[in-house]
Amino acid sequence: xVQLVESGGGLVQAGGSLRLSCAASGTIFIVNVMGWYRQAxxxxxxxxxxxxxxxxxxxxxxxxxRFTISRDNAKNTVYLQMNSLKPEDTAVYYCHxxxxxxxxxxxxxxxxxxx
Numbered sequence: 001x002v003q004l005v006e007s008g009g010g011l012v013q014a015g016g017s018l019r020l021s022c023a024a025s026g027t028i029f030i031v032n033v034m035g036w037y038r039q040a041x042x043x044x045x046x047x048x049x050x051x052x053x054x055x056x057x058x059x060x061x062x063x064x065x066r067f068t069i070s071r072d073n074a075k076n077t078v079y080l081q082m083n084s085l086k087p088e089d090t091a092v093y094y095c096h097x098x099x100x101x102x103x104x105x106x107x108x109x110x111x112x113x114x115x
Contacts, residue, residue: 001026002024002025002026002027002028002097002102002104003024003025003026003104004022004023004024004095004096004097004104004105004106004107005022005023005025005095005106005107006020006021006022006093006094006095006106006107006108006109007020007021007022007023007109008020008021008109009093009109009110009111010110010111010112011112011113011114012085012111012112012113012114013113013114014085014086014087014113014114014115015084015085016085016113017081017082017083017084017085018082018085018111019079019080019081019082020036020079020080020082020093020095020109020111021077021078021079022036022077022078022079022080022095022106023075023076023077024076024077024078024095024097025076028097028099028102028104029099029100030053030099030100031053031097031098031099032052032053032098032099032100033050033051033052033053033096033097033098034050034051034071034078034096034097034098035047035048035049035050035051035058035069035078035080035095035096036048036049036050036069036078036080036093036094036095036096037093037094037096038089038091038092038093038094038111039091039092039094039108040088040090040091040092043091045094046060047060048060048063048067048080048093049063049067049068049069049080050069050096051069051071051078057069062088063082063089066082066083066084066085067080067081067082067083068080068081068083069081078095080093082111085111085113086113087113087114087115088113089111089113090111090112090113091110091111092108092109092110092111093108093109093110093111094106094108
């Protein structure tokens with residue numbers, strides 16, 4: 001059974017930084033997408049940054065130049081380094097893995113950016 005456990009969220013002032021971690025356990029034979037989404041109150045969940053199956057990265061326009069996704073394959077962990085945070089980045093951030101026929105989500109970690 002696959003589990004994704006996020007950590008690293010918290011409260012930070014605008015302009016500050018946080019690093020989120022997502023540790024994956026269990027067996028996933030083929031990973032199509034692995035990365036981060038977020039959901040702010042009253043809004044739909046949206047893509048933040050992901051690795052695609054080929055290893056390339058995709059970023060939402062609103063985080064380009066500020067956020068960086070990385071991973072440690074040996075630890076089955078994906079990270080999201082968030083710099084220059086803005087109040088509009090406040091949301092619950094979710095780790096996501098999609099494979100053939102399955103989608104997995106973490107429980108989410110709250111990120112709050114104060115102005």
